Amino acid sequence: TQLLEQSPQFLSIQEGENLTVYCNSSSVFSSLQWYRQEPGEGPVLLVTVVTGGEVKKLKRLTFQFGDARKDSSLHITAAQPGDTGLYLCAGAKGATNKLIFGTGTLLAVQP
Template sequence: TQLLEQSPQFLSIQEGENLTVYCNSSSVFSSLQWYRQEPGEGPVLLVTVVTGGEVKKLKRLTFQFGDARKDSSLHITAAQTGDTGLYLCAGARGNTGKLIFGQGTTLQVKP
């Protein structure tokens, strides 16, 4: 069974701090997606990483896919209150169109 372990599950930081969220598995994924979910809404895609070792930047967010395509990280620089939300990583299950989701990381950024 493919599993994705996300850590930490909860993170409460002050505005301006940096943070990293990790997504780990013993399985290889063909690609990995990161979503953010705000209260009362569905998850929204942030990024897809496909190639082992790939790094993608989205303003203050940096996403990395491990060389072996088993793990990924999300780093936020100088967090803002608007970054508050639930962050979910999701690994593609081959070419089925289906995803397996991590448990999620709840981020609270305090002013």
């Protein structure tokens, strides 16, 4: 059962555009992480959000955890070709480190 749905699945944009990726669930998570994965490599952690309503910024990337801790969003401002990759959200339930991964959003930023 896939508990985390990401949208959109694919996104192709021009350099300089803004975009938002969504990660939604009907379940409550104790924390949520965002990873980026490049072709032929493993995912790399970008950020962890823990508190409902929390907003974290990482340069041009803004991450938000929903108030009810059931959803999250990733907003990229002025996307660059280097942002190209697969973005994955992953939620943790309870007091464990077992992660449930979302379906992924494949982003392509054209120069």
